[in-house]
Every structure is written in structure tokens, then in C-alpha cells.
Amino acid sequence: MDNHHLPLYTAGQMRRTDSNAIKKLGVPGAVLMERAGMAVAEYLLEHFCEHHCFKVLAGKGNNGGDGFVVARHLAEAGADVSVFAVADAGEYKGDALTNLRILGKMGLKVNHTPGDSVLRRALASDCIVVDAVFGTGFSGEPRGRSARFIQIAARAADRSGIPVVAVDIASGVDASTGVATARALPADTTVTFHVPKVGHFVAPGSYLSGDVILADIGIPAAASAAADHFLTAADQIAAMIPPKMDHDNKFSTGRVLVVGGSTGLTGAACLASLSALRSGAGVVTAAVPASLNPIFEQRLLEVMTLPLDDRGGHLSLSALDRALEAAASVDCLALGPGLGRDPGTASLVRKLLALTEVPVVLDADGLNALAGKPGSLRKRRGPTVLTPHAGELGRLMGVPAAEVAENGLLHARNAARRTGAVVLLKGSHSIATDGRTVLINPTGNPGLATAGSGDILTGVTAALLAKGLDPLNAAAGAALLHGSAADLAAGELGMDNIIASDLLNFLPPAFAGPEDSDA
Incomplete structure (x- = not known):
């Protein structure tokens, strides 16, 4: 079947696309992380210009690395930024570690593994929450500190109505299926990269994604994996319906x-x-x-x-x-x-x-x-x-x-x-x-x-x-x-x-x- 509907990716397809871009085409992973974080920061600065206070919640993987980049660009724009990391500094590696070190050299303190009471107090303020805890690789149930992070953030957002902006996908949502844990962190907006994910549009993940914003982070089209999930395109359906003729x-x-x-x-x-x-x-x-x-x-x-x-x-x-x-x-x-x-x-x-x-x-x-x-x-x-x-x-x-x-x-x-x-x-x-x-x-x-x-x-x-x-x-x-x-x-x-x-x-x-x- 010829398919010109809008592609959606599973976690595996996005992972293959990233790998193709980095390993086959030579696009540095650090460049992709930089552009991803910059895209989120630009969205935040454009849509929340009245707010100058942001709380970035960073997981221990590349999604957390994206969050570190977000924090850097927000700080450079003059915003009040606090960063809370799920993991200790020694647990980070690769591009995420590189961006964590940059924050340290800038003098932007990262609060590693804060206690529950510390995180609750921080999220009680009228600040935008940036959810960079889990990325598209998440499935199953959150555990340990990550689970507490998103649970505390979800309760704070529910009580105060503060906006939550997710990096790539709301934490607790399976990008491949839309299945969501009961402890997921609902987003008001999700800024996702290259291609939207299946979990953004399949319930219950669709209920937790808010408005989905697609950002181009410079992945070449040649790196793109084949998709088997699509968002139905109105123009494609219209082209298939034969009009009544004379x-x-x-x-x-x-x-x-x-x-x-x-x-x-x-x-x-x-x-x-x-x-x-x-x-x-x-x-x-x-x-x-x-x-x-x-x-x-x-x-x-x-x-x-x-x-x-x-x-x-x-x-x-x-x-x-x-x-x-x-x-x-x-x-x-x-x-x-x-x-x-x-x-x-x-x-x-x-x-x-x-x-x-x-x-x-x-x-x-x-x-x-x-x-x-x-x-x-x-x-x-x-x-x-x-x-x-x-x-x-x-x-x-x-x-x-x-x-x-x-x-x-x-x-x-x-x-x-x-x-x-x-x-x-x-x-x-x-x-x-x-x-x-x-x-x-x-x-x-x-x-x-x-x-x-x-x-x-x-x-x-x-x-x-x-x-x-x-x-x-x-x-x-x-x-x-x-x-x-x-x-x-x-x-x-x-x-x-x-x-x-x-x-x-x-x-x-x-x-x-x-x-x-x-x-």
C-alpha cells in the first residue's frame, strides 16, 4: 500500500534513526543533543516569556542530557533555572556527562539526588517544570529515585496548576504503545524531535502528552528508519475519494x-x-x-x-x-x-x-x-x-x-x-x-x-x-x-x-x- 500519511516512530525506530545518523552518517551525538535541548529552550522562552523561573528535572540518560542543555540555554537567556538530577554526578556518561560538566563550569549548580522534602519545596514555587527524566526508551514501571521525582512533580503540578513541558515524551509514557504508568507525569506540552512518537497519539499516552510540538534537530532524512505507524493525513484521504463525475x-x-x-x-x-x-x-x-x-x-x-x-x-x-x-x-x-x-x-x-x-x-x-x-x-x-x-x-x-x-x-x-x-x-x-x-x-x-x-x-x-x-x-x-x-x-x-x-x-x-x- 502506498503510504503518504504522517509517520510516527516507536522507540526502536527512533533509536535506529539516531544510530544511523551518528554511526553511518557521522553526525555527532553531541550535536543532536545540543539541538534538541536548544529547541526545547527556544520553545520555553517564546511561550513562557512572562515566566523567568524554570525547574529542570533530569534523568540519568540522554534525556537528562537534553535537560542539561535546556538549562544552559535558559540560564544564558537570563532565566532563573534550577536543575534537579535523579542520579549522582558519577552515574552520568557520554554526551550527558559532557553537558553536566559544562553546567558546572558555568557555575550553574545541579542538585543531585535531592531528598523528597527538598524537591517538594522547590516545586511549590510558581515555576515551569521541564520534564527530562525519562525519554523514549522508557517502558514498564518507574522505580527508585526516578519514580519519586515524577510522582512529586505530578502532585505539585496538580496542586498548583504549574505548566509541565516534557522533553521528547512525558515521563511514564511508553513511546511505542502509549501505555502509561499510573505514576506518569502529565505534560501540558511535549517538544519532540525528528518524528512524533506513537505514544503521543495513542491513549492513554495521548492524554498525558498535551500539545505536541515537533522540532527539527538536524537528523538527515537518509538516516530515517521506516515507519509502520502513521497519523492519518486528511489530504491523503481526500485524494483517494473519487469525486462524482458528469x-x-x-x-x-x-x-x-x-x-x-x-x-x-x-x-x-x-x-x-x-x-x-x-x-x-x-x-x-x-x-x-x-x-x-x-x-x-x-x-x-x-x-x-x-x-x-x-x-x-x-x-x-x-x-x-x-x-x-x-x-x-x-x-x-x-x-x-x-x-x-x-x-x-x-x-x-x-x-x-x-x-x-x-x-x-x-x-x-x-x-x-x-x-x-x-x-x-x-x-x-x-x-x-x-x-x-x-x-x-x-x-x-x-x-x-x-x-x-x-x-x-x-x-x-x-x-x-x-x-x-x-x-x-x-x-x-x-x-x-x-x-x-x-x-x-x-x-x-x-x-x-x-x-x-x-x-x-x-x-x-x-x-x-x-x-x-x-x-x-x-x-x-x-x-x-x-x-x-x-x-x-x-x-x-x-x-x-x-x-x-x-x-x-x-x-x-x-x-x-x-x-x-x-x-
Whole structure:
């Protein structure tokens, strides 16, 4: 797959890039450290010009060395700088040691291994905290003095509201996964180098990174490692979506069949159908329980309906033949919105998946029909996109939802590999993956935490699949456009006031993009 999305690095990829620059291309490591520290100092001096007091917390590795460089440049600019080091002077080496010695020769005192009470008093003042304790090599749990440093700093920042600026990544966040220790130090801003890191954009690390500022520190492009994680780029998605042309008709611009709805859940199928239309699909048909069809006929003007056999308002297995006939004449099948959990409906879902080759978006109770049986999807002959939230992915894979939420990246990739499908794990910075490549969504806001927003996403995904996008870009593009619509809605209606149907009106400007929207 050609990939022109924005690369994100794991810790290993950043380490290889540094090594390439230093060992293969001859860029001195001291130069990279100098430019990194200078970039952070320049940011601090520009954005906190009213403050002249900074507390630099330095770890014992290269991240601490970056912190020493930051302190030097702040001091040279006339700022009041205090440096607190996790380790004794004798524990530093290499470029970090070089920069520690420079501070000593400048007369800037470094407080090595201060006691807890000393650090608490120092951080009680109204000073900016510079977090240079852990770098991108951190994983697991902080221990010893490092753990106490970031814990004391986190409590001080929480009490006083003093800003925290992280060097490269917030201490306690795993750069490769976004997994964070409970004792992490939340940052208001992170200044990172060369390429943003995965942990900046995957929850819970994304919650702890604040605004992410990218600084060029002079690593040549030739040193850059290949990436397999990316931030979805709006211009790339826009370029993939075919515009409607003079020769097109409603059948050539994407035909979608939505199989869904049940007693009490008719709105889900309606929202998915309407969002598919708003996302450019030419024809959308809602295949729904026959006993509920009058509801859909009244609520849907542009969407056609297909009444199917049901029992008590839930689709039954006897609807299979008619559903298969309808699925044979569309470009994408959206399966799940509002289906309910009736055993007969679950059997219908499993049969449709097994007997169709059309691309499928599987959501909500469509996913629940396969709970504990992810391997069954590998038998599908057509492309499949799964759009679960943490609970639905947990049920599918037999994993507690809390574990999925804690390490969404790991579980999304595992699910993609086991099912052979593209997985779009919904949440803050939704994750789309085929098990190899990962695309992370940069758009959206907490206003999406409202009933029916997932059904809107299902419809957008189905429309993009029906228009011919490959499953990974269809999933990632749908998440991006869905989030963009939510951002536009929040700007006009307020984030706390969005309901799912509001998003329908903001999908067209989301597809148009900022340039067309402002024209």
C-alpha cells in the first residue's frame, strides 16, 4: 500500500534513526543533543516569556542530557533555572556527562539526588517544570529515585496548576504503545524531535502528552528508519475519494446495504443509512425487520427499505435468502447497527459473513454475534472492517474491556491478525490496523461520547468501501472524517451538546475540507 500519511516512530525506530545518523552518517551525538535541548529552550522562552523561573528535572540518560542543555540555554537567556538530577554526578556518561560538566563550569549548580522534602519545596514555587527524566526508551514501571521525582512533580503540578513541558515524551509514557504508568507525569506540552512518537497519539499516552510540538534537530532524512505507524493525513484521504463525475449515476457512486434495526433500536440503522448517503454513496438500502418497516418508511426519505423476515422485531435466520440476494447487488454491506442480540439474528449474521464476498463493515451487535470466535472471520472471502469500541473488541477476543482500553494498540493489532480483518478500534485517537500498518486518527473530541455516533461512523466507513477505498484507508478515512465532523459540530453547537444526528449535517463540510469550507 502506498503510504503518504504522517509517520510516527516507536522507540526502536527512533533509536535506529539516531544510530544511523551518528554511526553511518557521522553526525555527532553531541550535536543532536545540543539541538534538541536548544529547541526545547527556544520553545520555553517564546511561550513562557512572562515566566523567568524554570525547574529542570533530569534523568540519568540522554534525556537528562537534553535537560542539561535546556538549562544552559535558559540560564544564558537570563532565566532563573534550577536543575534537579535523579542520579549522582558519577552515574552520568557520554554526551550527558559532557553537558553536566559544562553546567558546572558555568557555575550553574545541579542538585543531585535531592531528598523528597527538598524537591517538594522547590516545586511549590510558581515555576515551569521541564520534564527530562525519562525519554523514549522508557517502558514498564518507574522505580527508585526516578519514580519519586515524577510522582512529586505530578502532585505539585496538580496542586498548583504549574505548566509541565516534557522533553521528547512525558515521563511514564511508553513511546511505542502509549501505555502509561499510573505514576506518569502529565505534560501540558511535549517538544519532540525528528518524528512524533506513537505514544503521543495513542491513549492513554495521548492524554498525558498535551500539545505536541515537533522540532527539527538536524537528523538527515537518509538516516530515517521506516515507519509502520502513521497519523492519518486528511489530504491523503481526500485524494483517494473519487469525486462524482458528469458520467456517473447513483449506481456508480457506491451502493450500500445496511442490515440492522430491532425493537427499540431502529435509530441505529437509520443513522448508519443516512451517514452513508451523506458520505457520498449513491444508493443506500436499509434491510430491516418487516414488522418495523413502517417506522423506517416514515423516517427515511432518501433511503430505500427492504423488509426482511423477523420474529418479535428481530431479524430471523429465515431472512437469509433475501438478504443474500440484496447483498449480491451492492458494493458494501454494513452489518450490525441496532440488530440486537437475539440468537436467530446472530445466526443470520454468521451466515451472511460466511456466504458473501462483498466488503463488510461489522459493528455493534454484528460483532457481538461472533463473541469469542474471532478466527471464524478468517474464512471470509471478502474484505472485512470491524469497528468495535473497547468492550466489543474485548467480547470478540475474550479479553476484559479494561485491558483493551489500557493497551488498545496491542489488542487492535492482535485482533486484526487473528481475524484477517481491518480493525478500527474506536476511542480517543481511534486506531485502524490490518495487523501490520497502523493509522491513528488525529481528529475528534469528547462530544462523540453520545449514543449513535458509532452508527454514523459505520455509515461513513461503508460509503468509502463502496467507493473503492482499500479497507485500511477506508477505516482510517472514516475515523478522520467522522472526527472532523464532530470538531465542526463542537465549534458551532458546543462539544457537550452534540447528538449523533447533528453529525449528518457536518459530514459534507468535513469531506470538503478546510479550504473548501472557508471559501
